[in-house]
Amino acid sequence: MTKRETLLKKISTYQFAALDMQIYLDTHPNDRAALEKAEKYKAMARPLIEQYEEQYGPLTKKVTDTNTWTWVKGPWPWESEDDC
Amino acid sequence: MFIYEKKLQYPVNIKTPNPKLAKLIITQYGGPDGELGASMRYLSQRFTMPMPELKGTLTDIGTEELNHLEMIGAIVYQLTKNLTEEQIKAAGFEDYFVDHTTGIYPQSASGVPWTAAGMQSKGDAITDLHENMAAEQKARSTYDNILRFCDDYDVKDAIRFLRAREVVHYQRFGENLRLLTDKLDSKNFYAFNPEFDKACFRNKK
Numbered sequence: 001m002t003k004r005e006t007l008l009k010k011i012s013t014y015q016f017a018a019l020d021m022q023i024y025l026d027t028h029p030n031d032r033a034a035l036e037k038a039e040k041y042k043a044m045a046r047p048l049i050e051q052y053e054e055q056y057g058p059l060t061k062k063v064t065d066t067n068t069w070t071w072v073k074g075p076w077p078w079e080s081e082d083d084c
Numbered sequence: 085m086f087i088y089e090k091k092l093q094y095p096v097n098i099k100t101p102n103p104k105l106a107k108l109i110i111t112q113y114g115g116p117d118g119e120l121g122a123s124m125r126y127l128s129q130r131f132t133m134p135m136p137e138l139k140g141t142l143t144d145i146g147t148e149e150l151n152h153l154e155m156i157g158a159i160v161y162q163l164t165k166n167l168t169e170e171q172i173k174a175a176g177f178e179d180y181f182v183d184h185t186t187g188i189y190p191q192s193a194s195g196v197p198w199t200a201a202g203m204q205s206k207g208d209a210i211t212d213l214h215e216n217m218a219a220e221q222k223a224r225s226t227y228d229n230i231l232r233f234c235d236d237y238d239v240k241d242a243i244r245f246l247r248a249r250e251v252v253h254y255q256r257f258g259e260n261l262r263l264l265t266d267k268l269d270s271k272n273f274y275a276f277n278p279e280f281d282k283a284c285f286r287n288k289k
Contacts, residue, residue, distance in 0.1 A: 001097065009095050016093065026140040027259035059090050077092045078158035
């Protein structure tokens with residue numbers, strides 16, 4: 001795995017933990033421990049997302065470079081670095 | 085509405101092409117128990133679903149199925165990347181190739197194009213929740229069947245993740261059914277359609 005892929009996997013791990021909690025909360029909306037966990041995992045992903053977007057470009061559509069629309073820059077999620 | 089995140093839910097990094105396996109795995113893209121059908125089923129059912137918890141579950145699981153659809157697309161793409169004509173022939177991939185080259189097309193393993201005939205939106209919450217629990221189990225069986233033909237760790241790893249999600253979704257739909265029946269008359273859950281005969285929520289003894 002490249003450095004980029006390793007960082008992305010870390011982000012995905014925290015995001016997934018948060019998502020799994022959120023779906024659990026749909027059927028257990030008053031479970032305070034789960035509410036706290038969902039927020040905790042989301043918060044853990046946040047600085048990593050900032051770091052990723054600074055180094056490799058946006059994960060959601062936004063301007064990260066005033067000279068160019070970096071959103072279109074590869075690799076796209078189904079590709080690897082050697083596809084670009 | 086939806087916002088795209090430029091990443092997969094779980095990484096897919098396949099190094100060795102295997103078009104024969106791709107032809108099996110495509111069934112989870114557009115086959116009868118695949119991720120496209122799952123997403124369309126839940127995102128369609130939710131409009132008339134009663135109870136906020138059930139609407140939330142269908143929206144969130146229906147959206148997660150789109151993540152899974154994208155992962156399956158990535159798996160098939162990577163399994164069929166940079167193929168030579170010899171590899172296509174040797175793998176028996178010619179039949180898919182003549183119709184779609186190496187494009188990703190929603191079809192079953194036996195080549196039937198995706199059809200909404202494989203899913204239901206019945207407008208009856210009890211019926212739909214049972215359909216959804218069955219759908220998750222059918223998808224789980226399909227992933228178990230796919231795993232029988234996988235010997236590449238990179239493919240297995242992603243398929244196992246998807247298989248595990250079917251089990252979790254099954255659990256959530258089971259909870260949906262319990263939340264619903266808790267609001268209905270326990271003497272006869274089926275006396276009314278909870279989506280159409282809305283008065284049934286007021287009739288509870």
